[in-house]
Amino acid sequence: MKTIIELKNATVQVNNGFDAFKTILDDVSLDIYEHDFITILGGNGAGKSTLFNVIAGTLMLTSGSIHILGEDVTDLPAEKRAKYLARVFQDPKMGTAPRMTVAENLLVAKFRGEKRGLRPRQIHLYTEEFQTLISKIGNGIENHLETPTELLSGGQRQALSLLMATVKRPELLLLDEHTAALDPKTSVSLMNLTDELVRQQALTALMITHHMEDALKYGNRLIVMKDGKIIQDLTADEKAKMVLSDYYSLFE
Template sequence: MSTVLELKNATKYIDNGLNERKVILNHVNLKINQGEFVTVLGGNGAGKSTLFNSIAGTVALSEGDLFINEQNITAYSEEKRASYLSRVFQDPKMGTAPRMTVAENLLLALHRGKRRGLKLRKINEERALFTKICSEVGNGLENHLDTPTGNLSGGQRQALSLLMATLTKPELLLLDEHTAALDPKTSKQLMLLTEQRVKEGELTCLMITHRMEDALHYGNRLIVLQKGQIIKDLNKEEKEKLTLQDLLLFFEEEAEEISIE
């Protein structure tokens, strides 16, 4: 099985002056193999967001290296890494262009990384595809292909972000607490869509979640971050034996910072 992502001694620290150094990622070593769906748990300040930002290139590592498909991309810009990665953020307003319609957003995603021109004719050619994938969401998104994305509900917009991120198969899909801003019903609906898109696309995925039940139910591997280090890395069989109480014990004092929903 090929390795899609590898971090070697990934370290991020901030010098606050007066010889004070805050370590956010502490020599993290991590391999993600093709087809793995890895859920990531950790309390506030554990380093989850910094881990994702380091992978995406929005934060530069202080030390260490990062590889995609065995190619060292540590020095690559965020824009260059975007050809390998897709990311869905916590905020439904991120990841879509609000003044463009649903169909126009999907067309941009369909031609990600290609030379393209945005033309109505091309949208009409892809309309059947867009209607089909939007109808699979289950929230009426297929009825809003000509609606500006800024006019959608939070749940519809987040579902659109997920469709855009998975429309063309990325090397790695990053889900950055993508259900956190949604109500429980909408969150559950989006997670079902997420599982469907990951399975059907045979995607390699890293998902940060603050919902322990989602961490237990979804994915085939679980890692737990604490103080910038991976303190648990559980495979599918180990993960299936876990209970909510087991996860709470991992965190001790930090457990209260993670909601159980």
């Protein structure tokens, strides 16, 4: 089984002021395998976002190591890891450039992690491809290929962020509570699209969620975090035997 991410004894300590240090990721070891779709649950301050930041390279480890596809990236910054990873944030505004059109945003995402010299963008070459892509969403965005993203609804913008994250297939897709800022109906629609993309592209994905129902429904593994540690790592079979009340009991 191909290992995409390997965390060994990953620890992050931050200065809390007055020379006091707080451990926000505590000796975490985790292997993420190809085609895993892992949902992550945990209360506030459990270490979920810290785990994502460590993998993405926006937060460096105090000790421990991280490998991506066997390469030691422990000391590599985020831009050096961009060729492997794509991330969708909680805030729909985070993943898109507001004054650029939908097509322009998709063009940038299509060449994520690649070296770009100064050359004509030739966006017209990709118009048909991008129109086909957005037409699959079904939330009205198909009429807005040439619309600046700042004029889209939150749901449309988040769906675009998801498409941008997957238009060039990433080795690992990080979903950082990507439905949390949406209304319930739009959230369900985006989760259906997420599951469809993960299945169609055979993606490896890691998803933070506060929705117990989504943790129960989606993914082949469930990780529960508390106080910077992984306290549960459940398989698909173990998940299948659980009901909603079992999930709530994990936090007691």
